[in-house]
Amino acid sequence: MVKILLAGFTGSMGQKAIKMIEDTPEFDLVAVYAPTADQSAAEYGLADSVAVFNDLNQIDADADVWIDFTIPDSVYKDTKFAIEHGYHPVIGTTGLTDDQEAELIALSKQKQLGGLIAPNFGLSAVLLMKFAKEAAQYFPDVEVIEMHHEDKKDAPSGTALSTAKMIDEVRPNHEQGDSKESMPGVRGGDYHGIRIHAVRLPGYIAHEQVLFGGAGEALTIRQDSFDRASFMQGVKVAVKNVKKLSELVVGLENLL
Ligand SMILES: NC(=O)C1=CN([C@@H]2O[C@H](COP(=O)(O)OP(=O)(O)OC[C@H]3O[C@@H](n4cnc5c(N)ncnc54)[C@H](OP(=O)(O)O)[C@@H]3O)[C@@H](O)[C@H]2O)C=CC1
Numbered sequence: 001m002v003k004i005l006l007a008g009f010t011g012s013m014g015q016k017a018i019k020m021i022e023d024t025p026e027f028d029l030v031a032v033y034a035p036t037a038d039q040s041a042a043e044y045g046l047a048d049s050v051a052v053f054n055d056l057n058q059i060d061a062d063a064d065v066w067i068d069f070t071i072p073d074s075v076y077k078d079t080k081f082a083i084e085h086g087y088h089p090v091i092g093t094t095g096l097t098d099d100q101e102a103e104l105i106a107l108s109k110q111k112q113l114g115g116l117i118a119p120n121f122g123l124s125a126v127l128l129m130k131f132a133k134e135a136a137q138y139f140p141d142v143e144v145i146e147m148h149h150e151d152k153k154d155a156p157s158g159t160a161l162s163t164a165k166m167i168d169e170v171r172p173n174h175e176q177g178d179s180k181e182s183m184p185g186v187r188g189g190d191y192h193g194i195r196i197h198a199v200r201l202p203g204y205i206a207h208e209q210v211l212f213g214g215a216g217e218a219l220t221i222r223q224d225s226f227d228r229a230s231f232m233q234g235v236k237v238a239v240k241n242v243k244k245l246s247e248l249v250v251g252l253e254n255l256l
């Protein structure tokens with residue numbers, strides 16, 4: 001049995017994660033955390049045995065794994081807290097900087113505690129990133145478009161940034177054509193010369209396109225998450241296997 005603490009349980013992903021945990025016989029939800037939580041477990045529709053926390057520093061649950069779907073502003077301190085208290089972190093929340101990520105990895109090594117940071121738990125997105133990295137070796141001219149629901153707090157998405165980083169690792173040294181902007185920002189964000197465009201619209205959930213252009217041809221790789229259920233198989237795999245790791249790693253592909 002894997003005992004789970006879920007941070008961000010009141011949110012869209014948190015609610016999907018509760019269902020996934022309840023539907024998985026070998027998982028046991030022992031505690032939940034959200035800053036505004038002010039009701040009992042039963043009032044949230046949870047078993048009486050689930051401890052409800054609204055203050056990070058009060059958390060003392062007997063859990064194995066810490067699942068985090070919170071907000072970019074809290075993910076660093078949540079993950080640090082989890083590692084320091086011996087909970088294996090499974091982090092879906094976006095927004096960690098490279099320096100924060102490096103610091104957390106170093107801390108996990110010091111504690112010899114396995115954990116996972118996954119910019120995207122969806123298989124279609126994991127494959128998109130893998131295929132984009134392969135294609136970039138042959139098509140150095142590339143732009144990324146990510147499209148998300150209107151409530152998304154951060155831009156670019158963690159997945160788009162991760163895609164750009166993976167492309168940047170293999171892309172041959174290259175000057176991509178660019179236009180002078182007559183309207184600031186119209187060419188999107190710039191990660192090491194890779195343009196990233198973020199779209200926010202009602203009706204969307206999470207989608208990404210990577211566009212490659214070459215002489216007389218183009219390649220477009222696209223993935224769509226039409227429902228947040230698409231992320232849950234990946235979260236499940238992570239929770240089941242995270243204990244096998246001896247440090248914090250980045251990317252679900254490390255556990256597939
Ligand atoms: N890796 C992946 O595959 C995926 C990652 N995500 C990421 O997961 C995160 C959550 O997304 P989503 O569920 O849509 O967001 P929501 O806004 O729906 O939920 C946010 C949750 O975070 C909690 N929260 C707010 N402030 C804090 C704080 N200071 N400390 C701790 N918790 C806090 C909220 O609690 P309260 O109700 O008390 O305010 C709520 O439970 C985002 O970063 C998103 O990008 C999303 C989908 C897939």
Ligand SMILES: O=C(O)C1=N[C@H](C(=O)O)C[C@H](O)C1
Binds near residue numbers: 094152160206
């Ligand atoms: O906020 C979301 O919804 C999502 N966030 C993650 C990201 O920023 O990449 C993963 C997925 O795109 C959904």
